[in-house]
Amino acid sequence: MGSDVAAFIGYTRHALELAQDQIVTITPDSHEVINFDGSPAEGKRFEVTWDASAAEKGGYDSFMAKEIAEQPHAVGDTLLGRTKDDGELVLDELRISEDQLKNVNRITFVACGTAAYSSLVAKYAIEHWTRIPVDVVLAHEFRYSDPIVDERTLVVSVSQSGETMDTLMAVKHAKDLGALTLSICNTQGATIPRESDAVLYTHAGPEVAVASTKAFLAQITAAYLLGLYLAQLRGGTFADDAKAVMTELREMPEKIQEVLDRMDRVIEMANFMADTRSVLFLGRHVGFPIALEGALKLKEIAYIHAEGFAAGELKHGPIALIEPGQPVFVIVPSPDTPHELHKKVVSNIQEIRARGARTLVIAHDGDEDVEPFASEIIRVPQCSPLMAPLLTVIPLQVFALHLAMAKGLDADQPRNLAKSVTVE
Structure with missing residues (x-):
């Protein structure tokens, strides 16, 4: 049993997303999905793009050593395909309209552990690039702090697995309060991206070691992309600065x-x-x-x-x-x-x-x-x-x-x- 696709990609790349409170019955020949009340349901099929060898040590002494060594690729792959030839950012996957994002006047990151520290890094950058106030709240404290969010607040959840329960519950609470929700996640088909209005996937590949390394750098990179995209939408000098920063960001894998x-x-x-x-x-x-x-x-x-x-x-x-x-x-x-x-x-x-x-x-x-x-x-x-x-x-x-x-x-x-x- 596992909570991440890395647990099964050695056997199959075909997966099925299940919504909350759904039950699946698997037989050698078929599967059946029902809702908790017994009514029939359909899961969403997707294909895992990770190669099975990505979840193997590949000659390294440990997965952590391998994942540290993979960080140039983790950052490079997270940047891949997200800019036009002229340097303009394109984040089509966000599924939040430009008008909604232009209307955002506050950003709140919710995360735990290493993901919270990547969010703290992002706070400095996004505030500098956009002049939008950014808060970082530990996900397990968010619901209990009587958070001040509304329809103009963008709540960004950060989770490598997309299954962190504290972060998931924070996202649900933010949605109940009317906020826009966006997930930065490394695992396709995970629960938190499904529960969010939009998702910005990192493309770090499977991270097996418990202590996060390459996901941390990929999370910072994805959060930077979000901040630069918001700066681009604001136009003027904000957009000019965003292009210059993207030029340097693309050089970072080599420096890593x-x-x-x-x-x-x-x-x-x-x-x-x-x-x-x-x-x-x-x-x-x-x-x-x-x-x-x-x-x-x-x-x-x-x-x-x-x-x-x-x-x-x-x-x-x-x-x-x-x-x-x-x-x-x-x-x-x-x-x-x-x-x-x-x-x-x-x-x-x-x-x-x-x-x-x-x-x-x-x-x-x-x-x-x-x-x-x-x-x-x-x-x-x-x-x-x-x-x-x-x-x-x-x-x-x-x-x-x-x-x-x-x-x-x-x-x-x-x-x-x-x-x-x-x-x-």
């Missing part, structure tokens, strides 16, 4: 591969840090959700204490945790990030290094300001500030994977966790 090719030192660090009991992560702006995601990966698969902080919060309490030898990852923003954020994060590194922390710094190529205060520097290619999360998260994924391996743990099947959380 470049980061993957540089991971030897990160693997070495993970191997000799196998006895580490606590790791902290700091970031600002879009680096803050990446710090949260880096901490989550260590918690999920290496079973050690890890926390992500907004770097500016250090002086408001967390700096008390810093002691000699404490490993701290710092995601440094691009030097051309506005508001002197780069300078401020360098100052944060200096502060914690002065207190004896082991500073593990993720910085862009050519950033020399971090060198005097970094115990280790992990370089990523230069890019604009909003593209950086697609690169800076990769060393954190690789570090978590190899730290778990160094401890002799099964990175694909961490204890107490399931790939799809189908209960509330």
Whole structure:
């Protein structure tokens, strides 16, 4: 039994969507679908486009290692076919009219775990590109927070499996309140896309490891496409900016591969840090959700204490945790990030290094300001500030994977966790 098509694509690519409260009876020769009251029903047939080999390790030590390596393709395939030759975005699959989208004056993302962190990244970008206010609400809190949504609110659900029960119930509640609902999902035919007004599929292929990696990057990419499409609909300078951003976004798969090719030192660090009991992560702006995601990966698969902080919060309490030898990852923003954020994060590194922390710094190529205060520097290619999360998260994924391996743990099947959380 499985809640994802990856469970059966080794046997068939033909599938049938079932609506809520439908029952299917399968015999060797036929199948019958009925509603819960016994009346006959018809499921919707579809074909899974994933190859069966996509759900196999393919020579890698783990599914997580394979899925990390597949991230350039996950981002590239999510972008594929969604622009015209002149760079104009075409998202025909949305099934929401342009007039409805132009009328949107607020966006609320609902998601859990890694999907919530991809949504936090998207918040910074979409607000910048469209000037539409964006909220990110944990799906399991949405219904109980008396949310303020109406017919001009776009509620965007993010789920790799499309079966996350908390997120599904949030979508249903949003629809009851009259909101437009859109699903960002990696699994064709899943329940959440069916319950939503529209769907924007990521095309990352099956993700088998419990800890999400390639789906995270694909979710950010899809959310960026949505934001840029909304900017395009607003016209004027918003649309001009959207075209320029799309040009850089199409270059990101190559840069992601470049980061993957540089991971030897990160693997070495993970191997000799196998006895580490606590790791902290700091970031600002879009680096803050990446710090949260880096901490989550260590918690999920290496079973050690890890926390992500907004770097500016250090002086408001967390700096008390810093002691000699404490490993701290710092995601440094691009030097051309506005508001002197780069300078401020360098100052944060200096502060914690002065207190004896082991500073593990993720910085862009050519950033020399971090060198005097970094115990280790992990370089990523230069890019604009909003593209950086697609690169800076990769060393954190690789570090978590190899730290778990160094401890002799099964990175694909961490204890107490399931790939799809189908209960509330």
